[in-house]
Amino acid sequence: MKNLFRNPKESIAAKLIIATGLLIVILSLIFWYAIFLKQQKDVMSIAVEYGNSFTDFIKRSTRHSMLSLHTSTIQKTLEDIDTAEGVERIRIYSHTGSIFYSSNKKDVGNSVNKASIACTGCHDNIRSPGLLPEPKKWEVYKSAEGVTSLKLIDTIGNEPSCYTAACHVHPENQKILGFVEADISLALLDKTLFRQGLALTAYVLIFVVAISLFLGIINYKIVTHPVNELAKGMEEVAKGDLGYSAKINSVDEIGMLAKRFNAMLKDLKAAKDQRILWTETLEKEIAKKTEEIQRTQAGLMQTEKLASLGRMSAGIAHEINNPLTGVVTYAHLLKKRFPEGSPEAEDLDVIIEQAERCSKIIKNLQTFARASAPEKEEIDVNRILQQTLSMIRNQEKFHNIKFITSFEKGELRILGVTNQLQQVFLNMLINASDAMHEKGSVTVATRRINEKGDPFVEIEFTDTGVGIKETDLPKLFEPFFTTKPQDKGTGLGLSVSHGIIKHLGGQIKVRSRPGKGASFFVMLPAAGEKA
Amino acid sequence: MKKILVIDDEEIIRKSFQKILTPEGFEVKLASSGHEGISSLQKESFGVVLLDLKMPDMDGMDVLKEIKENWPETKVIIVTGYSTPEAKEEALRLGASDHIDKPFIPDILTERVRKAFNND
Ligand SMILES: Nc1ncnc2c1ncn2[C@@H]1O[C@H](COP(=O)(O)OP(=O)(O)O)[C@@H](O)[C@H]1O
Ligand SMILES: [Mg+2]
Numbered sequence: 001m002k003n004l005f006r007n008p009k010e011s012i013a014a015k016l017i018i019a020t021g022l023l024i025v026i027l028s029l030i031f032w033y034a035i036f037l038k039q040q041k042d043v044m045s046i047a048v049e050y051g052n053s054f055t056d057f058i059k060r061s062t063r064h065s066m067l068s069l070h071t072s073t074i075q076k077t078l079e080d081i082d083t084a085e086g087v088e089r090i091r092i093y094s095h096t097g098s099i100f101y102s103s104n105k106k107d108v109g110n111s112v113n114k115a116s117i118a119c120t121g122c123h124d125n126i127r128s129p130g131l132l133p134e135p136k137k138w139e140v141y142k143s144a145e146g147v148t149s150l151k152l153i154d155t156i157g158n159e160p161s162c163y164t165a166a167c168h169v170h171p172e173n174q175k176i177l178g179f180v181e182a183d184i185s186l187a188l189l190d191k192t193l194f195r196q197g198l199a200l201t202a203y204v205l206i207f208v209v210a211i212s213l214f215l216g217i218i219n220y221k222i223v224t225h226p227v228n229e230l231a232k233g234m235e236e237v238a239k240g241d242l243g244y245s246a247k248i249n250s251v252d253e254i255g256m257l258a259k260r261f262n263a264m265l266k267d268l269k270a271a272k273d274q275r276i277l278w279t280e281t282l283e284k285e286i287a288k289k290t291e292e293i294q295r296t297q298a299g300l301m302q303t304e305k306l307a308s309l310g311r312m313s314a315g316i317a318h319e320i321n322n323p324l325t326g327v328v329t330y331a332h333l334l335k336k337r338f339p340e341g342s343p344e345a346e347d348l349d350v351i352i353e354q355a356e357r358c359s360k361i362i363k364n365l366q367t368f369a370r371a372s373a374p375e376k377e378e379i380d381v382n383r384i385l386q387q388t389l390s391m392i393r394n395q396e397k398f399h400n401i402k403f404i405t406s407f408e409k410g411e412l413r414i415l416g417v418t419n420q421l422q423q424v425f426l427n428m429l430i431n432a433s434d435a436m437h438e439k440g441s442v443t444v445a446t447r448r449i450n451e452k453g454d455p456f457v458e459i460e461f462t463d464t465g466v467g468i469k470e471t472d473l474p475k476l477f478e479p480f481f482t483t484k485p486q487d488k489g490t491g492l493g494l495s496v497s498h499g500i501i502k503h504l505g506g507q508i509k510v511r512s513r514p515g516k517g518a519s520f521f522v523m524l525p526a527a528g529e530k531a
Numbered sequence: 532m533k534k535i536l537v538i539d540d541e542e543i544i545r546k547s548f549q550k551i552l553t554p555e556g557f558e559v560k561l562a563s564s565g566h567e568g569i570s571s572l573q574k575e576s577f578g579v580v581l582l583d584l585k586m587p588d589m590d591g592m593d594v595l596k597e598i599k600e601n602w603p604e605t606k607v608i609i610v611t612g613y614s615t616p617e618a619k620e621e622a623l624r625l626g627a628s629d630h631i632d633k634p635f636i637p638d639i640l641t642e643r644v645r646k647a648f649n650n651d
Contacts, residue, residue, distance in 0.1 A: 324634040325543075325634040327634070333551065
């Protein structure tokens with residue numbers, strides 16, 4: 001409720017109450033004033049009516065004395081009537097304004113004030129005494145004491161008993177013989193009117209206050225409270241509490257707003273929860289992938305080590321087996337020249353035996369290298385490419401590289417080792433990125449092709465880099481051939497890749513457009529369709 | 532006369548083949564490279580060719596393919612110091628009749644060569 005009395009600028013309720021209150025006050029004032037005027041008029045006409053019968057009464061009371069010209073009696077009668085409450089003064093004067101009788105004795109013999117209603121009531125101008133079409137017979141004025149008074153003037157008409165009276169004061173042709181004037185105090189009426197006005201004002205005030213209060217409460221219940229509730233809700237939401245729900249049950253527009261608001265909050269909360277869930281899942285997924293990548297990298301290193309061990313043992317086997325063949329063969333040939341069981345033949349047997357032991361050691365080395373190399377299995381090239389691409393997309397080296405992929409539909413199965421193929425593809429992509437100074441586009445495409453009648457899978461990597469110099473082309477797959485700075489290139493990428501692909505029965509082809517880019521084509525025999 | 536062609540880039544090996552097989556009654560001709568071997572085959576016919584798989588000028592496999600294409604009657608025995616099972620398989624697929632690992636025992640070589648001739 002205290003919100004009702006806040007700064008009116010900030011409260012709808014206050015604004016509404018002030019506006020309606022003001023309207024009611026103005027309307028009430030107009031209404032009040034109209035009633036007041038009407039009352040005053042009514043009261044006045046009643047007063048005038050009573051006043052007229054009063055002057056009539058004076059005329060009748062003095063009639064007898066007039067006819068018999070008992071002037072002292074007339075004077076006395078006026079003085080007596082004047083003692084009645086509310087009567088202030090009674091005068092009788094001629095049409096020239098000479099006062100004949102007055103309740104105030106000192107007045108007798110004087111003239112009336114020519115500017116007063118006594119003259120102006122009928123004559124518009126004293127000097128040319130024309131008559132007004134509608135004579136004014138009464139007026140209300142404020143006496144010197146501040147009391148409202150009513151002044152009434154009545155004419156005393158001529159009649160036969162007047163001009164036939166013994167005194168012969170009035171001739172027959174005189175129409176008006178004089179005037180009776182009475183001043184009556186309206187103090188009592190004033191008081192009543194004032195009281196009535198006061199009561200009316202009080203009614204209006206109570207009415208205004210009651211209406212305003214009522215409006216205020218209604219407004220508070222219907223508008224202020226729900227709006228505050230909503231505002232509180234929004235504050236809570238801003239603070240991050242989406243579990244809030246505005247408690248408004250009305251079915252009006254604000255209730256509807258609250259309902260929508262609550263629904264929106266619910267949606268928001270659901271979305272936020274979903275987002276949190278996603279973030280968590282994503283984090284887990286990232287952790288999983290990171291671990292996978294680390295494992296792959298470790299695996300790659302291991303494969304590379306084993307691959308180089310395999311290549312080394314192959315080289316050693318070839319280089320050593322040839323001389324060993326010489327040793328064994330010549331020892332046998334020599335042995336044939338000595339009789340069986342001779343000491344020479346026995347010594348030669350030792351030579352042969354030792355040479356064969358050497359060859360066995362080499363065979364074991366080969367077997368070991370081959371045995372530790374991972375097993376080949378049927379794998380989908382598209383999938384491995386996709387994995388490799390998603391693995392590198394987040395790496396800084398590839399941030400400014402646009403990948404254009406065009407994969408053959410379905411699975412492209414080949415026989416190979418996942419880690420090794422990933423290593424090959426990774427190498428191609430790293431080389432492409434290096435050739436483009438880490439900015440440009442790389443097209444990665446796969447397709448089924450026919451190579452001398454056999455089904456093959458071809459993977460294309462085309463970049464928009466510097467390309468390869470004609471003179472470098474023959475050296476590209478040599479171990480340690482690199483054009484990159486020492487800390488960047490090892491020159492092993494393509495040679496290892498070549499080794500892996502060759503081992504799988506495939507090959508790598510290069511096409512270069514110096515200054516424009518290079519394309520590498522990795523071709524692998526398709527699985528399950530071996531001729 | 533049973534004629535044998537030895538194709539191997541190492542002289543000691545070539546000569547050892549000759550020393551082992553000549554006393555056994557074979558006529559042994561020597562070639563130090565794939566190209567040389569092919570031109571020998573173009574001049575005269577041989578019953579058996581002993582072929583090293585790893586030579587600098589021409590891959591043993593390619594020599595094997597060419598021999599089998601042009602002289603399908605000629606038996607080819609692969610003699611190699613280092614070979615993976617896949618390579619051996621590939622050689623057999625291309626038409627080699629046998630393979631012998633280096634180093635070999637002379638008697639075993641003789642026996643295998645004889646077998647090649649007898650399988651005719
Ligand atoms: N996509 C390519 N565009 C231009 N040159 C390339 C590309 N790929 C490889 N090369 C050239 O081949 C060389 C050898 O590559 P590689 O064997 O992967 O070793 P490294 O990348 O360590 O230099 C590179 O140094 C580069 O000169
Ligand atoms: Mg590289």
